[in-house]
Amino acid sequence: MSITDARKDAATCTLTVTSEWPAAVEKVWQLWADPRKLERWWGPPVYPATVTQHELQSGGTVRYFMTGPEGDQHHGYWLVGDVAAPHRFTFVDGFADAEGNTNDDLPTTSAVVELTALDDGHTRMVMTTTFASVAAMEQLVAMGMEDGLKEAMGQIQAILAED
């Protein structure tokens, strides 16, 4: 397991997930910076992501949609804050409609991604996600993210079992 630490702060609705990867910082950064790589891991297998716009620069926008098993599409966007490639960037993740207009009725999540080189050439990634409120977290969970991801977990286990 690559996750080395997960911290939850209920008072601030913040989740901090720390992971370590056997690759250089630049290479780990590419999983965020290359839209074709990003879409291979951002969405669960049953809701694969397609990135339609990708501006990983300060003030840029990333747009994507996820396609469900019924062909249903769910659009999302990131508003990119500060970018210090390949070490750090911030973004706000939210929902959008099919035309790409942001849906302000649904909760957004603020995220900070930080990559640090370790002595052994590996990379530590710290992802800090802050949810707008308890209600917003509840909504995100209720919106079925977890269902899709539990299915994803099953698929991954199946893949791992093939080895």
Added chain:
Amino acid sequence: MVACYEASPTDADTDLLFHALADPTRRDIVRRSLHADHSVSELAGRYSMSFAAVQKHVAILERAQLVTKRHHGRERIVCGRIETARKVNRLLDELEDIWRVRMQRFGEVLLSDETDSAPTHLDHQPDHQPDNQQGDPR
């Protein structure tokens, strides 16, 4: 991300919680009151603001159901609402699960780059074939 918009809590609740947790003093009061009960005057002594200002913060937290207030003699005691905190923790657990699975995929993409194959086990040693296939890992 699956659409299920009926499940959304009322906007009023969302606004109250968002507003309540948007302030660093109020977040600090929530944190402290979950560990132990504090009187409003005790809390007021901790911040460089008036008693009335702290009282206002507590009232906002009360409306958002993050704390309750009870009387103890002449003191008003602020207690954290453990059920709200538990709910938050449960939700954070679920969101942590989401990230754990997402990070598993992250590792598969990172390593499949080196092996030019579909997702492989994280412990799989990379071989040295060129990455000429950007196939769908799913």
